[in-house]
Amino acid sequence: MNTQRTAFDARELRNVFGSFxxxxxxxxSGQAASRRVGVTANSFSSVSLSPPIVSWSLLAASPSLDVFDRAGRFVINILSVDQLPLSRRFASSVADKFEGVAFTPGLEGLPVLQDCVATIECRTTERLLVGDHVLFLGQVENYTYQRKPSLLFCQGAYVQGAECSTA
Ligand SMILES: Cc1cc2nc3c(=O)[nH]c(=O)nc-3n(C[C@H](O)[C@H](O)[C@H](O)COP(=O)(O)O)c2cc1C
Known part of the structure; x- marks a missing residue:
């Protein structure tokens, strides 16, 4: 559909954005146990290689926003296919999202989840309110990665990637 409009239906707009x-x-984020937060997010993007900068955005109404702001840092934990339950857990409103979750303290004590495809520890360099979300930009200070299948999300569903055939 190719239409030009000014007011959009929220559900349809989600479908459009979710096509990507x-x-x-x-x-x-968060140093102390009582201040630890974690949010499932697919808004992560790499922005710059030199200097190494990444971005992601958080709903401005999120109860976790204050912790991200105060810490001035965040960790991007890129999930593998076998970590799908973690995606569900951190997208829920369960009282303690970290209960039973394996993590180690990273730079400045921030929680770094174990067994991820990659983890990227960042210092927040810019924070911008954009509509209903807060856009965070962060400089990469440390990372880990390993070769295992990444969990993917497309058109509202979790998917598992397979290399495209060239035939
Ligand atoms: C696949 C997926 C991607 C998501 N991406 C984002 C995102 O980029 N930003 C965001 O604010 N919420 C995102 N959410 C929703 C949050 O994970 C969810 O609202 C979570 O409960 C937020 O935590 P909070 O209650 O501490 O704010 C996503 C959820 C899913 C399942």
Missing amino acids: GTGVTVVT
């Missing part, structure tokens, strides 16, 4: 397949991350 992404990976799935849990973005974590």
